[in-house]
Amino acid sequence: MDLNVIANEIYRHQKSAKEMDKISIRYPSITIEDAYKIQEINMEKELQNSDQFVGWKMGLTSLAKQQSVGVNQPIYGRLLKSMEMSNKKLSMEGLIHPRVEPELAFLMNKRLEGNNITEQEVWEATEGIMPALEIIDSRYKDFSFNLMDVVADNASSARFLISEIMYKPGQLQWEKAKVRMKLNNQVVQEGKGSAVLGNPVRSVVELVKMLHASGLCIEPGMIVLTGAITEAIHVFRGDSIETEFVGLGKMDLTII
Ligand code: OOG
Ligand code: MG
Numbered sequence: 001m002d003l004n005v006i007a008n009e010i011y012r013h014q015k016s017a018k019e020m021d022k023i024s025i026r027y028p029s030i031t032i033e034d035a036y037k038i039q040e041i042n043m044e045k046e047l048q049n050s051d052q053f054v055g056w057k058m059g060l061t062s063l064a065k066q067q068s069v070g071v072n073q074p075i076y077g078r079l080l081k082s083m084e085m086s087n088k089k090l091s092m093e094g095l096i097h098p099r100v101e102p103e104l105a106f107l108m109n110k111r112l113e114g115n116n117i118t119e120q121e122v123w124e125a126t127e128g129i130m131p132a133l134e135i136i137d138s139r140y141k142d143f144s145f146n147l148m149d150v151v152a153d154n155a156s157s158a159r160f161l162i163s164e165i166m167y168k169p170g171q172l173q174w175e176k177a178k179v180r181m182k183l184n185n186q187v188v189q190e191g192k193g194s195a196v197l198g199n200p201v202r203s204v205v206e207l208v209k210m211l212h213a214s215g216l217c218i219e220p221g222m223i224v225l226t227g228a229i230t231e232a233i234h235v236f237r238g239d240s241i242e243t244e245f246v247g248l249g250k251m252d253l254t255i256i
Contacts, residue, residue, distance in 0.1 A: 010038065184239060
């Protein structure tokens with residue numbers, strides 16, 4: 001089993017926006033370490049194509065998400081500059097079967113590393129917190145995968161949109177932050193910050209520990225998407241999404 005070969009295959013599907021069969025079926029002995037290695041190999045390709053590494057995303061940090069995809073542990077992925085949307089229009093071009101999910105994004109201003117990291121240390125290294133939308137788009141058929149598949153596919157990362165309004169960590173009890181998502185004017189999802197491992201700060205703690213296991217860390221200036229607060233919503237061309245982060249602002253998205 002050559003990880004470069006598997007990485008190339010996934011990379012081609014990420015670029016062509018054509019769905020693929022699960023790698024775990026063809027490579028049943030693949031490990032979680034292999035899957036993160038594949039993720040890293042493909043990230044290197046993007047950096048060589050002059051994209052920029054801007055941060056990390058945590059995924060499957062809420063029970064709702066874990067249950068909806070049948071994977072019962074958090075995962076991380078890598079965020080690129082090219083994934084960041086600059087306006088509220090999501091083009092279907094380059095996407096297979098995108099889903100939208102509301103998240104809280106942390107902007108870090110210190111290096112964070114190690115296995116003994118505390119919530120306090122994460123708060124002290126947090127420049128600010130911003131409402132965000134993540135657009136995930138699994139490259140696998142029917143959005144169906146196991147832990148190894150989804151990690152190798154960069155945790156389904158596709159696009160993200162971050163609100164221009166930033167809040168200080170102490171401005172709110174983040175576990176109580178409420179989110180209401182409407183699809184074409186109908187409420188389809190509701191949740192609050194506590195859905196993310198009890199408090200989104202714990203998602204950053206977990207990320208630092210998981211990165212440590214691979215000899216990695218969070219660098220100052222990086223963004224962390226802490227994971228979906230609700231289940232993700234399948235969207236199609238012509239849909240409009242309105243997400244209210246209660247007391248923090250609204251984020252709109254039109255699918256074109
Ligand atoms: C995996 C990515 C999950 C989140 O916030 O939970 C994720 C997937 O569901 O495709 O980004
Ligand atoms: Mg997400």
